[in-house]
Amino acid sequence: APVLLWLRQDLRLHDQPALIAAAEQGPVIPLYVLDDEGPGEWRIGGAQRWWLHHSLFRLAQDLEAKGSRLILRRGPVAATIAAVLAETGATQVHALRHFEPWWRAAEASLGDALHLHDGNHLIRPDTLTTGSGGAYRIFASFWKALEPKLPPGDPVPAPDHLPAPKHWPASDSLASWGFLPSKPDWATGFGWQVGEDAALAKAHAFRAKVAAYEEQRNLPAEEGTSQLSPHLHFGEISPRTLWDAIRNAPDALKFHTELAWRDFTASLTTALPRYAEEEGRASMKTFPWRSGPHAASDLRAWQRGRTGYPIVDAGMRQLWKTGWMHNRVRMITASFLVKHLLIDWREGERWFWDTLIDADYGNNAVNWQWIAGTGIDANMFTRIMAPLTQSEKFGAGSYIRRWVPELAELPDAVIHDPDEHGRRPANYPPKMIGHREARERALAANRAHR
Ligand code: FAD
Structure with missing residues (x-):
């Protein structure tokens, strides 16, 4: 009987232990199911649909080169897999383990047919626990426990050929899912190259930049980071292969x-599956976030990159144009929304979910809660980032000139705060709120809340 290979955020053929295990059992039917119901509001966001289209397209080509195919189906995932099992006579499903709550719910309903394998993390994240068996709250302790278990081992090569079933089940056409054309067209920003080959090439090219990473990673104007996040999210490259590439x-x-x-964020959201919706810190659950029409229009100004803070606007526009934002600027823009505008962190988290090409349940939720000071770690709401100081400190001048064309003519000395220097062009908005005023408002709201 054929065996199902259930592909999710692991769209690759190399270092794919589920594929190897399936091929040992019999002819393999690779299956991808698009489920827009199970994940609820965490269904795949707008930018990621664009990526997913290209990733599935490449994967199908790569499978065909190995004598196989990619079967596409749409519907509630567990029921859809059960239907394919019934149609094909297969009794086994092999898959890599994932930790998002909707995947774990689907896994539970597949019962004994499902065989799970590890391969998307450095270590199976839910196995790394504190002495008392709980998840680590703080990254530093998590890392201390993880480091002695590294390196993660050798990646498994892709098979030369995949055994095919006598009859293939029906498949949707990728085009019928309507992911393309997408608006905006996320291809134009960075010229993203999607798929396994591109991910491998990028990992190998990054090898030469690793030594400078620590120094360069905070500078938005430099390409000092790997930009592998969408490839890692969709599993086009495994962390083990990436580790090996920079060995x-x-x-x-x-x-x-x-x-x-x-791994840390996966371990945390496995222990706290509602972490994307609920504050980890109980006292923050009732924080009086602003609401009403003024807050709504402030949120829109933030989303569109019209806050009057050049570094914030550059980040939000980079996000809209490319589906990606530099990590330092993600921190600045997120902090600005939550603390300068006093807008609920979940609004920002959802916007990122829909516009990031690397949107990831654990990474997004844990980072937003960390910035907001609502998480189970030690970071406090009262630590307020100063966007203008950050912009200067991390030399964001040319980054701003690139993403905010209204400011392209301004020199470094004034670009971080054109208002302050009387150099704000007429087509660029004034600051929505002064930094000191915003800081005092946030601290007062926090005091009143406590
Ligand atoms: P590199 O610096 O090259 O790092 C390599 C890889 O390590 C990344 O691709 C990523 O997989 C992982 N990584 C690095 N930093 C972090 C981090 N702080 N948390 C978790 N993983 C990390 N990352 C996402 O992948 N998806 C998200 O939805 C996401 N949302 C975020 C929201 C906020 C508010 C903030 C502050 C950060 C968020 N991040 C998210 C983390 C981080 O910004 C991105 O992973 C990083 O910018 C991706 O760029 P890179 O691949 O060049 O990273």
């Missing part, structure tokens, strides 16, 4: 620790 690069420690953040 002998000098000074890789900082990069290794950042890579381990993915």
Whole structure:
């Protein structure tokens, strides 16, 4: 009987232990199911649909080159898989383990037919626990426990050929899912290259940059980070393969620790599956976020990059144009929304979910809660980032000139705060609220709340 290979955020053929295990059992039917119901409001967002289209297209080509196919179906995932099992006479489903709550719910309803394998993290994140068996709350302790278990082992090569079934089940056409054309067209921003080959090439090219990573990673104007996040999210490259690609690069420690953040956020959201919706810190659950028409129009100004804070606007426009934003600027823009505008962190989290090409349940939720000071870690709401100081400190001048064309003529000395220098062009908005005023408002709201 044929065996199902259930593909999710692991759209690759190399270092794919579920594929190897399936092929040992019999002819393999690779299956991708688009489920817009199970994940509820965490169904795949707008930008990611664009990525997913290209990723599935490439994967189907790669499978065909190995004598196989990619079967596409749409519907509630567990019921759809059950239907394909019935149609094909298959009794086994092989898949890599994922930790998003909707995947775990679907896994539970597949029962004994499902065989899960590890391969999307450096370590199976839910197995790394504190002495008392709970998830780590703080990354530093998580890393301390993880580091002795590394490196993560050798990646498994892709098979040369995949055994095919006598009869293939029906498949949707990718075009019928209507992911393209997408608006905006996320291809124009960075010229993203999607798929496994592109991910591998990028990982190998990044090898030369690893040594400078620690120094460069906070500078938005430099391409100092790997930009592998969408490839990692969709599993076009495994963390093990990435580790292997930079194996002998000098000074890789900082990069290794950042890579381990993915494992940390998966471990946290496995322990706290509602972390994308609910504050980890009980006292923050009733925080009086602003609401009403003024808050709504402030939110829109933030989304559109019209806050009057050049670094914030550059970040939000980079996001809209490319589906990606530099990490330092994600921190600045997120903090601005939550603390300067006093808008509920979930609004920002949802906007990122829909516009980020690398939107990831654990990474998004844990980072938003960390910035907002609502999380189970030690970061406090009262730590307020100063966007203008950050912009200067991390030398964001040319980054701003690139993403905010109204300011393209301004020199470094004034670009971070054109208002302050009387150099604001007429077509660029004034600051929505002054930094000091915003800071005082946030601290007062926090005091009143406590
Ligand atoms: P690199 O610096 O090259 O890092 C390599 C990889 O390590 C990344 O691709 C990513 O998989 C992982 N990583 C690095 N930093 C983090 C981190 N802080 N948390 C978790 N994983 C990390 N990352 C996402 O992948 N998806 C998200 O939805 C997401 N939302 C975020 C929201 C906010 C408010 C903030 C502050 C950060 C968010 N991040 C998210 C984390 C981080 O900004 C991105 O992973 C990073 O910018 C991706 O760029 P890169 O691949 O060049 O990273």
